[in-house]
Amino acid sequence: MNIQNNFNNNELSQIYLDSNATTPVLPEAATAAMSAMEHVFGNPSSSHITGLQAKDLMEQTRDKAKQVLGATHGNVIFTSGATEGIQTAILSALVSARTRLKNHQENGQDYHLLYGATEHKAVPESLKHWNNLLGINAKVTAIPVDHKGELDHDFIASHANKALMICTMAVNNETGVFQDLSALEKTIRQANPDVYWMVDCVQALGKMALNLAKTTIDYAPFSGHKLYAPKGIGFIYIRQNAPFTPFIAGGGQESGLRSGTENLPGMAAINVIFDQLLKTDSCFASQAKLLQYRQQLAETLTQAFPQIVFNHHFDNSVPTTLNFAIKGFSSKEMMDLFDAANIRVSSGSACSSKVTRSFVLDAMGLPAWQSESAIRLSFGPAITQAEIEQACERIMFASQALTHSCMVLDNDALNAKTPLNGLVQLRVGGSCTWIYANAATKQVIIIDPLPQLAERINTLVQCQQLTVVAIIDTHGHADHVSARSLLTEVINLTSAEDHLGWPATTKSCIINQKSYQYIEIADKWLIKVPTPGHTQDSISLLLCHPLKENDTLANNTLFAFCGDTILMGTLGRTNFDSSSAVDMYSSLQLLSSLLAPQTLICPSHDYQNEFATHLEAECQRNKLLSNVITGALSVSEFEVAKTKLDSHLNDQQGQEILCGATPSCSTGLAVRELNSSMLTASLNDIKLIDIREPHEYALQHSTKASENVPLTRLVDFMQQHLQDKTTQWVLVCRSGSRSLVAAQAMQRLGFNNISHLKGGYALI
Structure with a gap:
């Protein structure tokens, strides 16, 4: 069909729009990491020249981190990533809080550990973990947000006086909603000048100005792979005189604050990122340009999908995130559509990809269908105008695929x-x-x-x-x-x-x-x-x-x-x-x-x-x-x-009404799985059935497939072949997940020669 020809002419590479999950490594950063592995490979703790060169690179990187953060006072400690930074902050704060409670002979049950209701799950789960492990037994309490995702300051004001720690985030990873840190600081410190305050700044780096030394933020964790550095490198800012307990003890690296041989290649890479953040002629786009990119994408999405609803307000969110839902389409359907168009997006948070609803959107009070259908499109500041234009073009092709599949109506x-x-x-x-x-x-x-x-x-x-x-x-x-x-x-x-x-x-x-x-x-x-x-x-x-x-x-x-x-x-x-x-x-x-x-x-x-x-x-x-x-x-x-x-x-209020008792044991059957090499060797003896939906198939047609049998037509296909169950069919989809489920269903009904392609087209 014409849409296929048009799309193939433009399908040169993937358009990656899932930067809030992770970013590609900036080529200059990758080069710096490789150079560190080849030439600056010494242990920073060694006193010989090779070790001193490594230590110099580490300290240069630390100094640049402080410049980027406006952290003229306080410590910057390198970590493996944001999760370690979060653990470090929470452990440090709660160990100190426990000592306070003991000194005053107080019961932790009368106190709160506050966190934003839209916070990344790493925060409340870590609070619960250390709260229990340290025997503090404080109440882990979510701070409500309004329909715009902004924290309830009245709630904070009324609970902060009994809070041991308050955890908020600078920028939300699902919606891009940012908090007014100055106003938040005023609310917190007026209510409790001594409460420990952690701000998750993972999504803020490179997207909003930070001047941490001029705030009373005690802890601020960061992650390198959210801004073009490799995975495995991060850092945490700790305010001067804020309590600190090492999360990792051992050889005393990082001045005894974080043991373990330092990740020099990661530091060399993130050093390049800091350079880009400090330069005036950076490869990172300006705020004005990023706003322009968001507007261009939003207008294209609205033109392509007139039923679109944006799940956040643009006036209080960073320009690099668009969270939306399209009425009548699940997030899974839209994910598959975008993936077929070679556009990489996600359904809500990549850290909770198996969850069908967004707890962030639920906390904001959005309708259930928006939470269940949410798609997150996010890009980094190094994106180019050419990539934005190509993304918009592919979004329109994706829309056309829905039209030709009779899922969207036009003339x-x-x-x-x-x-x-x-x-x-x-x-x-x-x-x-x-x-x-x-x-x-x-x-x-x-x-x-x-x-x-x-x-x-x-x-x-x-x-x-x-x-x-x-x-x-x-x-x-x-x-x-x-x-x-x-x-x-x-x-x-x-x-x-x-x-x-x-x-x-x-x-x-x-x-x-x-x-x-x-x-x-x-x-x-x-x-x-x-x-x-x-x-x-x-x-x-x-x-x-x-x-x-x-x-x-x-x-x-x-x-x-x-x-x-x-x-x-x-x-x-x-x-x-x-x-x-x-x-x-x-x-x-x-x-x-x-x-x-x-x-x-x-x-x-x-x-x-x-x-x-x-x-x-x-x-x-x-x-x-x-x-x-x-x-x-x-x-x-x-x-x-x-x-x-x-x-x-027996129905309980608020629960789904089930119309039958579900089986207590798993019904999944073990089916034969082929990898790409096994598939290639067997192509002459099998029939390859592409089970993606027509709109996906139209955008990424495979000449290897014998037939397109969408999952919506699988029952019809089985009925047509009830007398032909011996044919060797191999089911294939985008990732291998749908083909596995379909193969199990067919095998249970007697199709004993059925198999599926493990990993789907993603691994071919």
């Missing part, structure tokens, strides 16, 4: 290149929406529509110019409000329907001497099967080929949408007011008589990332289900077992 998208055909699974957390379309007739049915997906579903319908036959819920949902009414209104679906969306005008068929209603979608039937139990109104929807005389439903059904009756590894809960374990028992037996052992079951919830299941797979691991189907368990025995299974699901 060009109405001529979508690939018509939607078959089953699509859309997810929000553990909840699923299912969409089945026929490309020939442009008809579509939507099952269990989630409110978070309403806009995306509407976009898909309009972009593909589909005719909606029905929008149906499999039951009344307890954990969310269905988007069916909203979609029905937006899409102008006018046919009469019941409370779940089942059309009033239907046809009937006889199956096992019982009449069932069905509707037609192109050349398929969608049969409604009442399956009460999870709720009284629960139904299952069976998508099948039209039944002819002597046909069995089991042999003709493609998909069974069973709502929350059968879930992966468990059964839907039956302890709602409208539930009945007795009815579920009958419904399970009914479904087992209608479905083939390997008919794919598509539930409303997938808490284990398994996509779909079938009765054969479930009976192998779910003894309760197996015993119901085989008749080994009576109705009364099932009631007792089901009550026990659901006993821990």
Whole structure:
């Protein structure tokens, strides 16, 4: 497609916009580090000439650090990085605080250790660690922030008089929000002149002016790799006369303040960074230029993604950080999109990449969707105008990829290149929406529509110019409000329907001497099967080929949408007011008589990332289900077992309502993993399946892949190949994480020759 050709012409290198996580090493700094390893390799503690040369480099670097920090008084100690600096500060302060308490015979439980609610997790975790280890037992208390991320000064004023230590940060690593240190100092010192105060300055270096000697900040840790120095070198400022306890004891290096042979190559590198910060003709851009870069990126993002919301205010944040969310898209989806466009960004903090929400944005009181969908774009002061322009160009290409994949609607998208055909699974957390379309007739049915997906579903319908036959819920949902009414209104679906969306005008068929209603979608039937139990109104929807005389439903059904009756590894809960374990028992037996052992079951919830299941797979691991189907368990025995299974699901206020007890053990299976060399050797014998979504695939098409099967289409792909499970398929994605999960799901359903590429395209 044209977007691919355009992108390839511009794909010369990656655009790295994740500098708050780490930065590339400045070439001059790398050269200096290499030179130190080759020529100034002496031990600074040695008294011979080689050692003296090394010591001179170290002291030059220390002097420049003091100039950069405005630290004419006080100490600068070199560390391995910010985390060590944080430990050093907190340990030093708390050892002194403990002595104070003992001298005054006071109880630490009456005191606070205060930290900003948006502080890097290294700070509160370190406070808790040393508080417990030193036996102080003070209350570790978060200082609230407002919607702009600014600390609550009234809270500080009212708690500081009983605080042993206060920890704040100069610049937030997720949002770039900076604190007014002068105002903060006034608030703290008026309330408690003697409290120990640490300011995390990791993200401040090179982005805001610092004059630490003119403040009463006791400790300020820094990290080199956040500003173009290598990892493993950092430093901490300690105010003159501030208490100090060595975090690392040993040979007495750093004048006895921090033992361990000094990292001379790291110091040589950060020495170059200090030079750049002190020079007038530096390679670092001015504040005005950085503000211009941010404005250019922000305008491009807004043009590319009109639904964008910035999660911070530009007037109180450094210009090198943009934190935003795009309504309708998760942070994972946007991360994958940007990565496919060869733009490196992150979802919130890189130090908590497995967390789905941002505690920083939660603390600021932002809506949950913004916290869950947050993307952080950050750059360093050495970025160039050319890189900014190329980043903007690629952001626009990424937006076009969404348009061509019918995820964003504009006039060009109405001529979508690939018509939607078959089953699509859309997810929000553990909840699923299912969409089945026929490309020939442009008809579509939507099952269990989630409110978070309403806009995306509407976009898909309009972009593909589909005719909606029905929008149906499999039951009344307890954990969310269905988007069916909203979609029905937006899409102008006018046919009469019941409370779940089942059309009033239907046809009937006889199956096992019982009449069932069905509707037609192109050349398929969608049969409604009442399956009460999870709720009284629960139904299952069976998508099948039209039944002819002597046909069995089991042999003709493609998909069974069973709502929350059968879930992966468990059964839907039956302890709602409208539930009945007795009815579920009958419904399970009914479904087992209608479905083939390997008919794919598509539930409303997938808490284990398994996509779909079938009765054969479930009976192998779910003894309760197996015993119901085989008749080994009576109705009364099932009631007792089901009550026990659901006993821990009694809802607590503020918690997610789970619709079924999740399995207690991991369902992940060991699948064969290939590395890049194994893949190359096996290419002639395998089929490589690229499971990235269409917008990713469009931006980074691989000629090696036999087929693109997005995860949203994986269940459809499995159904098409139920009779072809011996083919050697290798799944591949960007990082290897999605391909592993998909391979495990397929293997569990009998695809025994499945494997995946470890590390994905990232390691090829």
